[in-house]
Amino acid sequence: MALFLWRKYCMKYKMYTLVDITETGERKGPNKLAVGQQTNWDTLIQVIGLRANPEPGSVTQKEELITDLKFGNSYKGKHKYWIFEFVMPEGSTSISALKDDFNFIPFISGLTETFTSDIDIFITKDSKTCNVIFETID
Numbered sequence: 001m002a003l004f005l006w007r008k009y010c011m012k013y014k015m016y017t018l019v020d021i022t023e024t025g026e027r028k029g030p031n032k033l034a035v036g037q038q039t040n041w042d043t044l045i046q047v048i049g050l051r052a053n054p055e056p057g058s059v060t061q062k063e064e065l066i067t068d069l070k071f072g073n074s075y076k077g078k079h080k081y082w083i084f085e086f087v088m089p090e091g092s093t094s095i096s097a098l099k100d101d102f103n104f105i106p107f108i109s110g111l112t113e114t115f116t117s118d119i120d121i122f123i124t125k126d127s128k129t130c131n132v133i134f135e136t137i138d
Helices: 002-008 032-048 095-102
Strands: 010-017 055-065 078-089 132-137
Touching: 010 095, 032 078, 032 095, 095 132
Parallel strands: none
Antiparallel strands: 010 078, 010 132, 055 078
């Protein structure tokens, strides 16, 4: 019952990113791909957690045309992207706050992502190079 009441006062969010945020559980060791992916995942959770503790939901990966998504206009064609759904306490954050928090946060590149960037940072506020999008879920 308490969990139901808590969820009643929560907001659901969806994050789309061209950055590989695969959760692997590998934090050290010889598998540099898995360690880099986990590092990006950890960064994601830590940045979202600046305002409140997120309740992680699903993470899905797709590879398809990104024309209908609102990534930067320098990214064309078919790309891999990740969708992360999470829940936050109502009033703890907003789309604007998430964009502010993520803009210019570094990430590990050269994993399984298909886009390239001049600098390895999450970008939320540039119409040309935006690699992270947030939206609310009803």
